[in-house]
Amino acid sequence: MTSGIGARVLRKEDDRHLRGRGQFVGDIKLPGLREVAFLRSPVAHARIKRIVVPEELRGKVFTAADLEGVKAIRAVSALPGFKPSEQPVLASGKVRYVGELVAACVAPSRAEAEDLAERVEVEFEELPVVADMLAARAEGAPLVHEQWGDNVYLETFVKGDIATAAASAPVKVTREFRTARQCMSPLEGKGVVASWEPRRDQLVVYTSTQQPHIVRTGLSECLGIDHGKIRVIAPDVGGGFGFKGILCPEEVAVAYLARRLGRPLRWIEDRREQLIATANCREHHYVITAYADREGKLLALDAEATVDAGAYSAYPFSACLEAAQVASILPGPYDFPAYQCRTWSIASNKPPILPYRGVARTGVCFAMELILDAIAREIGREPHEVRQKNLVRPEQMPFENVTKKHFDSGDYPECLRRAVTAIDLEGVRARQKRGEADGRRIGVGFSIFCEQAAHGTSVYAGWGIPMVPGHEQATARLTPDGGLELRLGIQSHGQGLETTLAQVANEVLGVAIDRVNVVHGDTEYTPYSTGTWGSRCMVMAGGAVARACQEMKKRVLAIGAKMLQASLDEVKLAGGEVVGPAGSVSLAEVARTWYLRPQDLPADVDPGGLEVTTGYKPVRDSGTFSYAAHAAVVAVDTELGAVEILDYVVVEDGGVLVNPMIVDGQVYGGTAQGVGTALYEEMPFDEAGQPQASTLADYLLPGATEVPAIRIEHMETPSPYSEFGQKGIGEGGAIGPPAAIANAINDALAPLGVEVTETPVTPRRLLAALAAARRSAA
Amino acid sequence: MSDRSTISLTVNGEPVTAEVEPRQHLADFLREKLLLTGTHLGCEHGVCGACTLMIDGAPARSCITLAVACDGAAVRTIEDFDDDPVMAELRAAFSAEHALQCGYCTPGMLMTARDIVTRLPEADAARIRVELSGNLCRCTGYVGIVNAIQRVLKARAGNPSGA
Numbered sequence: 001m002t003s004g005i006g007a008r009v010l011r012k013e014d015d016r017h018l019r020g021r022g023q024f025v026g027d028i029k030l031p032g033l034r035e036v037a038f039l040r041s042p043v044a045h046a047r048i049k050r051i052v053v054p055e056e057l058r059g060k061v062f063t064a065a066d067l068e069g070v071k072a073i074r075a076v077s078a079l080p081g082f083k084p085s086e087q088p089v090l091a092s093g094k095v096r097y098v099g100e101l102v103a104a105c106v107a108p109s110r111a112e113a114e115d116l117a118e119r120v121e122v123e124f125e126e127l128p129v130v131a132d133m134l135a136a137r138a139e140g141a142p143l144v145h146e147q148w149g150d151n152v153y154l155e156t157f158v159k160g161d162i163a164t165a166a167a168s169a170p171v172k173v174t175r176e177f178r179t180a181r182q183c184m185s186p187l188e189g190k191g192v193v194a195s196w197e198p199r200r201d202q203l204v205v206y207t208s209t210q211q212p213h214i215v216r217t218g219l220s221e222c223l224g225i226d227h228g229k230i231r232v233i234a235p236d237v238g239g240g241f242g243f244k245g246i247l248c249p250e251e252v253a254v255a256y257l258a259r260r261l262g263r264p265l266r267w268i269e270d271r272r273e274q275l276i277a278t279a280n281c282r283e284h285h286y287v288i289t290a291y292a293d294r295e296g297k298l299l300a301l302d303a304e305a306t307v308d309a310g311a312y313s314a315y316p317f318s319a320c321l322e323a324a325q326v327a328s329i330l331p332g333p334y335d336f337p338a339y340q341c342r343t344w345s346i347a348s349n350k351p352p353i354l355p356y357r358g359v360a361r362t363g364v365c366f367a368m369e370l371i372l373d374a375i376a377r378e379i380g381r382e383p384h385e386v387r388q389k390n391l392v393r394p395e396q397m398p399f400e401n402v403t404k405k406h407f408d409s410g411d412y413p414e415c416l417r418r419a420v421t422a423i424d425l426e427g428v429r430a431r432q433k434r435g436e437a438d439g440r441r442i443g444v445g446f447s448i449f450c451e452q453a454a455h456g457t458s459v460y461a462g463w464g465i466p467m468v469p470g471h472e473q474a475t476a477r478l479t480p481d482g483g484l485e486l487r488l489g490i491q492s493h494g495q496g497l498e499t500t501l502a503q504v505a506n507e508v509l510g511v512a513i514d515r516v517n518v519v520h521g522d523t524e525y526t527p528y529s530t531g532t533w534g535s536r537c538m539v540m541a542g543g544a545v546a547r548a549c550q551e552m553k554k555r556v557l558a559i560g561a562k563m564l565q566a567s568l569d570e571v572k573l574a575g576g577e578v579v580g581p582a583g584s585v586s587l588a589e590v591a592r593t594w595y596l597r598p599q600d601l602p603a604d605v606d607p608g609g610l611e612v613t614t615g616y617k618p619v620r621d622s623g624t625f626s627y628a629a630h631a632a633v634v635a636v637d638t639e640l641g642a643v644e645i646l647d648y649v650v651v652e653d654g655g656v657l658v659n660p661m662i663v664d665g666q667v668y669g670g671t672a673q674g675v676g677t678a679l680y681e682e683m684p685f686d687e688a689g690q691p692q693a694s695t696l697a698d699y700l701l702p703g704a705t706e707v708p709a710i711r712i713e714h715m716e717t718p719s720p721y722s723e724f725g726q727k728g729i730g731e732g733g734a735i736g737p738p739a740a741i742a743n744a745i746n747d748a749l750a751p752l753g754v755e756v757t758e759t760p761v762t763p764r765r766l767l768a769a770l771a772a773a774r775r776s777a778a
Numbered sequence: 779m780s781d782r783s784t785i786s787l788t789v790n791g792e793p794v795t796a797e798v799e800p801r802q803h804l805a806d807f808l809r810e811k812l813l814l815t816g817t818h819l820g821c822e823h824g825v826c827g828a829c830t831l832m833i834d835g836a837p838a839r840s841c842i843t844l845a846v847a848c849d850g851a852a853v854r855t856i857e858d859f860d861d862d863p864v865m866a867e868l869r870a871a872f873s874a875e876h877a878l879q880c881g882y883c884t885p886g887m888l889m890t891a892r893d894i895v896t897r898l899p900e901a902d903a904a905r906i907r908v909e910l911s912g913n914l915c916r917c918t919g920y921v922g923i924v925n926a927i928q929r930v931l932k933a934r935a936g937n938p939s940g941a
Contacts, residue, residue, distance in 0.1 A: 016881075018878070018884060020814075021816065026818075187828055188820070238818070271826075668919030668920075669879060704920040705911050707921075709903070710919060
């Protein structure tokens with residue numbers, strides 16, 4: 001059985017986790033370890049008048065004044081007009097959100113460190129708070145960063161010629177949408193263990209991150225220490241979803257103090273810290289007007305989007321990535337001629353937002369797909385028919401849309417047709433006519449979207465954030481016994497890259513999967529990489545492994561040919577052996593010759609030997625475009641406001657699937673998160689900027705009874721630009737559900753004149769919408 | 779703050795006697811004092827289930843169980859199940875059904891899964907989902923987990939001796 005590209009190989013990483021022997025950052029114990037607890041701001045906006053640290057706590061409690069030579073975190077963008085923020089490691093002068101770090105307390109145990117934090121007195125002079133992005137955008141709002149003069153990190157405007165359509169379009173639909181602030185909520189929180197190692201004169205930082213090399217660069221900048229004196233290790237990481245793609249102030253503080261105190265320190269985030277202060281994401285507001293003809297063909301789209309980016313621009317993705325992305329991807333997989341979009345990235349007295357699986361796409365998909373359903377209702381058509389009028393067609397591929405996004409391949413109309421069939425639209429319509437015995441209302445909803453992934457230099461250069469991805473590098477090394485080591489600067493935290501990258505090597509070299517050792521997540525042993533984000537690893541790291549193994553193959557064949565006394569064109573690599581006309585030699589024999597019997601090597605042997613580092617970029621780096629259609633059937637209880645998902649279908653095209661089992665896992669998991677976004681998850685703040693959810697009893701994550709038995713169908717249109725035709729597919733599952741589920745709810749409630757436009761669709765929101773509809777009908 | 783108490787219990791079959799602070803929960807005691815780090819902490823308020831282990835033969839959340847309350851108890855953590863035949867079946871099924879990704883919820887999930895398999899041999903998918911409601915997974919969407927438990931139940935139904 002093959003274990004190369006396309007094989008359903010079971011994961012190499014499973015066994016250690018199934019025996020409780022994974023090693024997460026919280027599992028790391030070093031001799032003399034001390035724990036850190038942070039004193040965090042209890043208020044959202046205030047001047048710090050003074051901080052009183054009791055005399056006996058000196059040397060145990062540290063404030064901004066103690067951080068000698070530590071620079072603020074700065075995540076800039078080259079987009080014109082962007083205003084950078086200075087995010088202090090520990091608050092200095094002002095606090096700008098509840099949960100901002102004020103002091104670091106060091107003790108033998110976390111509990112004792114928290115005891116110390118309680119003994120620090122901080123005198124605050126409270127300032128007016130701005131906790132809502134629209135209020136923050138308005139003139140005269142309290143200023144988060146006074147020197148700016150307003151609260152706008154960045155305003156962008158994509159101008160389009162929409163005037164003609166606006167004047168003549170027979171159908172005009174305007175809607176306002178909101179998506180809640182969320183928390184990505186990986187089961188493992190952030191955490192960091194740092195120690196200064198005198199032998200290497202090096203700071204060693206274990207941290208729960210998706211981007212070890214970027215954390216190293218950030219630490220180097222903030223601490224003023226050479227890269228060579230910092231080693232960042234990401235051990236097993238218990239989920240990331242974008243949250244762990246950050247340099248966080250806690251990492252900087254703990255690293256600095258470990259060096260200063262000369263002893264290992266550890267900070268392990270607790271759930272409360274994560275919810276209220278560190279893992280916020282995704283708060284969008286849209287006002288969109290769509291112009292269409294009577295058939296539902298889009299003529300123009302006029303949009304305004306505001307993103308609440310919180311108090312600071314987070315490193316490295318910045319405070320403007322999300323809104324800038326909105327402007328460029330709002331048109332989705334649709335072909336229409338005129339588009340205009342204004343966006344604001346807004347500062348508020350709330351935690352900085354970070355990217356979350358799908359980044360802006362989940363909000364964009366929600367807004368766009370709800371607008372299309374609104375058009376469908378306006379003209380009395382089935383929503384899927386309206387989509388078919390507008391979707392990019394397969395014969396247009398590769399296709400450049402109205403915002404110059406370059407779609408690589410695919411058949412979007414077919415994807416939607418399959419979803420319509422799989423969800424049995426006709427059957428649902430018939431059931432709706434019959435009505436439900438329990439009085440609930442049934443609805444069906446669709447969403448279709450694309451997921452640009454593994455986009456590289458050409459896309460990110462324009463945004464000019466602190467990191468722009470270039471060539472992804474991999475090192476391949478054959479060991480003297482014929483095993484293969486792969487070294488990569490990305491980090492695998494659930495995606496199964498220890499397995500799938502081994503599959504790539506198996507495809508090229510024929511090395512058995514269990515002889516491949518994937519080394520990742522450690523700056524000491526791996527080539528530089530921007531890390532694991534943007535669904536890039538299977539395309540970029542997979543491509544890099546392929547390149548390195550292809551070069552290795554050449555070198556192996558050259559040595560093998562000599563050993564077989566054959567010419568190069570007479571030998572080939574098959575089944576992990578060099579096969580010649582009169583015999584074969586194994587990779588182990590080739591390796592042994594290079595390392596230990598050099599007298600048998602050809603005279604012109606490549607002196608690079610059996611260790612190859614090389615880089616990879618796809619043929620085009622504008623990204624692979626996976627896409628999917630989601631379809632949901634829901635039952636809505638209009639008395640309780642409860643929504644039950646009765647059926648859920650995903651038809652997904654992720655190009656060539658390297659490991660279909662792992663792809664399905666990504667789709668299932670992403671979709672479950674999308675169900676949370678649609679119905680449950682919300683991180684609310686009151687007018688004073690106080691977080692209103694601080695436990696998992698308030699911030700509701702979907703459990704096994706909330707997530708339906710999702711059905712997946714695959715299409716496999718290869719990308720013309722990636723090494724094996726694979727496409728990035730890690731985020732798509734999380735993009736489609738809020739739109740499909742909200743459309744299904746709106747379908748169910750259309751006869752009552754109810755239309756939801758905000759996520760999550762909680763019972764409270766749903767009942768309010770029902771009550772409002774009853775009032776306006778009366 | 780530290781009116782320490784002495785407790786005696788068995789952990790993974792070994793007798794343990796230790797002094798603990800009254801406020802220390804069982805998970806911290808196991809992880810920090812006994813270095814049994816297979817028990818994971820996800821929320822420390824009893825919602826996520828990552829810290830689920832066995833106390834006197836029943837699954838329990840070690841983050842809301844104080845160590846001092848475990849005097850005399852028999853505690854089993856994931857590290858004690860290497861040779862357990864039911865857990866061996868579950869490990870194989872979890873891998874075959876891709877029931878884990880990051881692995882953080884996995885030890886707690888396995889504890890609950892083992893409890894379902896041994897206590898509810900007739901459980902169907904819907905019942906399994908209800909039984910899993912005390913264990914959150916953020917990666918898999920639960921599909922593989924439910925399938926894995928069903929796979930083990932089915933295999934055991936065809937082979938009632940359980941061997």
